[in-house]
Amino acid sequence: MTDTVAPKPTPAQAAVIGRVRRMMLIAGLTSALAVVVVLIAIGYRLYRGEGSTTTASTDITATLPKGARIISTGVSGDRLVVTLAIGAATEIRTFDARTLKPAGKLKFVGEP
Incomplete structure (x- = not known):
């Protein structure tokens, strides 16, 4: 069997490939940063306890003045x-x- 060898890219093709790789790296880092920010926001909300107030039950008796x-x-x-x-x-x-x-x-x- 013969293996086909891909020809070396021309300088213009190499420049395009380099730009695409750079853009993919930027997009990947931006996506990772967005996921981290969302996870931090969710953790902060859970830690601060400002979510649902229905889970906490408070029983208070208020005394009214007579009459x-x-x-x-x-x-x-x-x-x-x-x-x-x-x-x-x-x-x-x-x-x-x-x-x-x-x-x-x-x-x-x-x-x-």
């Missing part, structure tokens, strides 16, 4: 808003939706 009624509740952004009627005054209490810690209180009282 207070809950008028309404709502969610605004990352806040839980509770409107209370306490006698003649109206009070709005806000809580952090993730931790349920009190975030603020706003009280409305009529003028005497």
Whole structure:
């Protein structure tokens, strides 16, 4: 059997082959860098625990003043808003939706 020998590339062909190899190297390195960045982002999100909040269960009992009624509740952004009627005054209490810690209180009282 005879082996066919590929002829040596011309200088122009060698230049094209060199450019293609360089472009393939750049594309491969860019793809590898993109995969590493995505893996780092996923690891960061998992480590920080900012993923799903449904896995964490928090049981908190909030004590209302005597005679207070809950008028309404709502969610605004990352806040839980509770409107209370306490006698003649109206009070709005806000809580952090993730931790349920009190975030603020706003009280409305009529003028005497």
